[in-house]
Amino acid sequence: MKKTSLKGLDLTAYTETLSNGLDVIFIPFENKSNYYISYATRFGSEVTNFTPADEKRPHKVPDGIAHFLEHKMFEQESGEDPFAYFSKSGTGANASTSYDSTQYICYGTKNFLDNLRYLIQYVNAPYYTDENVEKEKGIIAEELKMYADLPDVQLETRLRENVYHVHPRRIDIGGTEEEIYKITKEDLYLCYNNFYSPNNMFLLVVGNFPMEEAMSVIHQELDSRENLPRAVIAPIKEKKSVRKKTDSFTGNIQVPKIGMGLKIAISDLGEYDDLELDLYLTMFTTMLFGSSSLFRERARNDKLLNNFYCDWDNTEEYKTFLILAATNHPESLIDEIRKEFAKHELDEAMFNRMKKVWIANEVKMADYIDSTVHNVYDDMIRYHRVISNKVDTIRHMDMKTLEKIVSRIDFDNVSVVTMRPQEEIL
Amino acid sequence: MEYVKKDLGSYQLHLIQTDQFKTITVRVAFRSPVVKEEITVRNILCDMFLQSSSKYPSKRDLTIQAQELYAADIQTNNSRLGNYNNLDVYLSVLHDKYTEKGNFQKALQFLNEIIFHPDVHAQKFNGEKLEIVKNTMRSNLSSLKEDGASYSLMRLFEVMDKSRVSSYRMVGYLDDLEKVTPEFLYQYYQKMIRSDMVDVFVIGDIDFKEMTRMVREAIPIKTVKRQRVPYLLEDIRPRARRLFAKEVVDTSQSKLAIGCRCHGLTSYERNYALTLYNIILGGSGDSKLFKEVRETYSLCYVINSVPNKLDHLILIRAGIDKENYSKSLELIEKNLQDMRKGNFTDDEIKVAQEYFCTALDEVLDSPSRIMDNYYMMELIGTDDLEEKRRKIMQVDRADIIRVAKKVKMDTVFLLEGDSHEEN
Numbered sequence: 001m002k003k004t005s006l007k008g009l010d011l012t013a014y015t016e017t018l019s020n021g022l023d024v025i026f027i028p029f030e031n032k033s034n035y036y037i038s039y040a041t042r043f044g045s046e047v048t049n050f051t052p053a054d055e056k057r058p059h060k061v062p063d064g065i066a067h068f069l070e071h072k073m074f075e076q077e078s079g080e081d082p083f084a085y086f087s088k089s090g091t092g093a094n095a096s097t098s099y100d101s102t103q104y105i106c107y108g109t110k111n112f113l114d115n116l117r118y119l120i121q122y123v124n125a126p127y128y129t130d131e132n133v134e135k136e137k138g139i140i141a142e143e144l145k146m147y148a149d150l151p152d153v154q155l156e157t158r159l160r161e162n163v164y165h166v167h168p169r170r171i172d173i174g175g176t177e178e179e180i181y182k183i184t185k186e187d188l189y190l191c192y193n194n195f196y197s198p199n200n201m202f203l204l205v206v207g208n209f210p211m212e213e214a215m216s217v218i219h220q221e222l223d224s225r226e227n228l229p230r231a232v233i234a235p236i237k238e239k240k241s242v243r244k245k246t247d248s249f250t251g252n253i254q255v256p257k258i259g260m261g262l263k264i265a266i267s268d269l270g271e272y273d274d275l276e277l278d279l280y281l282t283m284f285t286t287m288l289f290g291s292s293s294l295f296r297e298r299a300r301n302d303k304l305l306n307n308f309y310c311d312w313d314n315t316e317e318y319k320t321f322l323i324l325a326a327t328n329h330p331e332s333l334i335d336e337i338r339k340e341f342a343k344h345e346l347d348e349a350m351f352n353r354m355k356k357v358w359i360a361n362e363v364k365m366a367d368y369i370d371s372t373v374h375n376v377y378d379d380m381i382r383y384h385r386v387i388s389n390k391v392d393t394i395r396h397m398d399m400k401t402l403e404k405i406v407s408r409i410d411f412d413n414v415s416v417v418t419m420r421p422q423e424e425i426l
Numbered sequence: 427m428e429y430v431k432k433d434l435g436s437y438q439l440h441l442i443q444t445d446q447f448k449t450i451t452v453r454v455a456f457r458s459p460v461v462k463e464e465i466t467v468r469n470i471l472c473d474m475f476l477q478s479s480s481k482y483p484s485k486r487d488l489t490i491q492a493q494e495l496y497a498a499d500i501q502t503n504n505s506r507l508g509n510y511n512n513l514d515v516y517l518s519v520l521h522d523k524y525t526e527k528g529n530f531q532k533a534l535q536f537l538n539e540i541i542f543h544p545d546v547h548a549q550k551f552n553g554e555k556l557e558i559v560k561n562t563m564r565s566n567l568s569s570l571k572e573d574g575a576s577y578s579l580m581r582l583f584e585v586m587d588k589s590r591v592s593s594y595r596m597v598g599y600l601d602d603l604e605k606v607t608p609e610f611l612y613q614y615y616q617k618m619i620r621s622d623m624v625d626v627f628v629i630g631d632i633d634f635k636e637m638t639r640m641v642r643e644a645i646p647i648k649t650v651k652r653q654r655v656p657y658l659l660e661d662i663r664p665r666a667r668r669l670f671a672k673e674v675v676d677t678s679q680s681k682l683a684i685g686c687r688c689h690g691l692t693s694y695e696r697n698y699a700l701t702l703y704n705i706i707l708g709g710s711g712d713s714k715l716f717k718e719v720r721e722t723y724s725l726c727y728v729i730n731s732v733p734n735k736l737d738h739l740i741l742i743r744a745g746i747d748k749e750n751y752s753k754s755l756e757l758i759e760k761n762l763q764d765m766r767k768g769n770f771t772d773d774e775i776k777v778a779q780e781y782f783c784t785a786l787d788e789v790l791d792s793p794s795r796i797m798d799n800y801y802m803m804e805l806i807g808t809d810d811l812e813e814k815r816r817k818i819m820q821v822d823r824a825d826i827i828r829v830a831k832k833v834k835m836d837t838v839f840l841l842e843g844d845s846h847e848e849n
């Protein structure tokens with residue numbers, strides 16, 4: 001295995017790519033008692049339109065199919081429930097689907113080799129029948145309702161619908177009730193066969209475990225798996241503009257909420273390393289809207305802000321900065337945020353302080369198996385590699401580059417949604 | 427890992443030496459018997475600690491100082507532990523070997539500044555800051571129904587027995603919020619510092635002697651107090667006839683919340699047999715409720731059970747379609763009955779034991795869980811990890827059946843989703 005030191009974090013990553021293309025990543029922690037295994041595919045909710053291997057025409061599968069497939073992975077031909085198998089050794093198990101990936105995890109302190117083998121085996125053995133597919137629909141419908149009832153989710157969904165014209169990120173990861181009721185076992189097999197192939201997957205193991213034995217289990221279980229020719233995912237023709245600049249709706253809430261989305265075409269920003277670009281953009285919005293920003297201080301003192309949440313939504317061609325907030329004064333808050341974007345003053349002292357904070361946070365996170373798993377997982381999905389020099393990359397960030405990148409952002413390309421309490425319109 | 431407890435007169439200092447973490451974590455725990463009208467003011471105090479101090483006049487100044495200490499993390503939390511209200515202030519900071527010499531000492535001074543030098547003038551907290559805190563809290567307290575899952579639990583507890591401590595809303599109350607003035611807040615703050623019982627924990631790669639000296643300086647509490655009420659709530663009988671209640675909200679999903687009383691448990695039963703009982707019933711992804719109500723009948727996505735040991739309760743909750751209310755309730759009742767009849771396998775007991783032991787193993791990977799474990803040993807006299815492991819393995823089928831017979835469904839609350847929306 002290839003040994004790479006994660007500089008500044010006291011961690012070492014061991015990586016190997018199997019002959020069929022499957023990436024294996026080990027990050028050992030000797031001073032912890034548990035382990036965490038993630039078996040993942042780069043197949044998430046945004047893939048619904050593709051030309052399968054060996055076929056000529058594109059297929060449109062129902063929205064929410066990646067998440068549905070994740071649920072159905074737990075169905076085994078033997079009738080054994082993977083949760084039950086892992087429980088026998090007190091091992092936790094779970095799975096999750098995002099826009100761009102799906103992962104199956106198990107974590108515990110005992111029975112490592114058997115659990116590793118079992119995790120690989122059950123994810124490698126889909127078993128879909130008309131009956132078990134039908135049965136899942138009621139469960140998933142309740143899951144979708146649970147989220148759809150949350151006002152914050154309603155707001156984010158509306159915002160995404162207004163930022164994106166056609167991109168699947170307009171649609172909830174779980175899909176819609178109407179769509180999931182269309183799903184058949186044939187749809188599931190089609191997705192599984194095309195996207196759960198070794199060259200589209202990776203296996204990440206972090207924690208206290210025997211590396212050599214783990215590798216030999218992996219070779220036994222995975223070496224013989226073959227790839228289908230690659231499916232061709234239909235290109236997404238998303239326009240640069242936001243779909244709708246302003247919008248408002250009412251919801252079952254007491255305090256108004258606002259959502260804003262700044263959509264940036266990556267091609268407008270110039271040529272940068274993908275990791276660096278993300279760091280600079282995040283640095284920019286942290287300086288503008290982070291917990292030590294002047295904006296937050298001002299908005300707090302003017303009582304414009306009750307809750308504030310922001311994050312980047314990263315697609316292949318776009319970076320969208322999403323803001324969600326609760327406020328009693330939606331117009332003033334929107335106004336303040338617009339002004340902040342327009343002004344975008346960058347203070348060098350703050351820039352340097354944030355670098356120090358980020359480096360400290362990287363070190364802190366490297367203390368925890370679960371944070372390390374999340375970090376490395378995200379890096380594998382976004383950058384297709386283990387990032388060994390993040391601390392150095394942060395250390396070497398400079399103001400000039402930041403200013404240059406920021407100067408190319410079109411700050412008018414913003415979508416704004418206001419959500420008001422129902423009573424107001426009555 | 428090495429643990430010592432020192433009685434510093436006015437508080438207990440718990441020091442845990444381990445080189446397993448890159449951080450040093452400090453927890454200062456204030457507690458006093460819970461009083462309903464004080465919950466809100468304690469919540470406000472938690473937020474005010476992080477809003478400003480005498481040396482750092484704004485939240486931004488405080489945040490910048492924390493960032494300068496290599497992203498020192500300060501958090502506050504107000505919660506209930508049985509009959510007590512517990513207010514924690516946490517500091518977590520990288521060990522000097524990852525930052526610079528003296529950084530931890532400065533971080534500890536920062537903690538001292540936040541707790542003992544608040545933004546107070548002329549016996550009053552800063553009024554502007556108080557308004558900011560109240561404003562946000564008011565907004566949150568007006569929006570409780572947005573989170574149906576936790577709102578349904580609050581309502582369940584109130585319906586079950588409004589006079590009991592277990593029904594108190596730890597998020598606080600709007601009425602109490604309006605009563606908090608800068609003067610009152612300061613009076614309460616002084617009372618808390620003076621008369622709350624205090625435990626201080628420090629965990630990390632530390633030297634006991636040096637740390638004791640540093641903490642003595644940083645936590646200058648002088649008054650001596652003693653415990654007045656027990657931690658456990660009074661163990662009362664379940665009601666003779668089950669109580670049903672509901673409230674209608676404008677959502678598509680309904681939340682079912684069920685309170686079961688556990689009456690007459692010995693402490694061994696409460697700490698061990700009940701734990702296994704709960705894991706088998708609804709405490710894991712492999713539990714009876716999960717398998718039957720979700721997997722077999724597809725009635726829900728979320729279903730689980732949680733014990734509130736200090737309150738003598740087991741809570742069962744599920745997110746369902748309102749049409750499936752009777753069916754879900756019937757299945758839950760059947761599973762409670764199955765537990766009483768002993769309709770569970772030896773394998774299920776073994777799995778639950780393994781599940782519990784893994785949770786014990788994992789305690790050692792987290793500074794906050796290690797501190798929690800020692801705190802519970804101190805407060806309630808729970809066993810240490812080894813003893814817990816030994817005792818859980820001794821629980822047998824008869825113990826679990828005996829506990830199952832002492833668990834009774836008492837109150838059923840439905841937050842009924844009645845959506846008027848078209849989509």
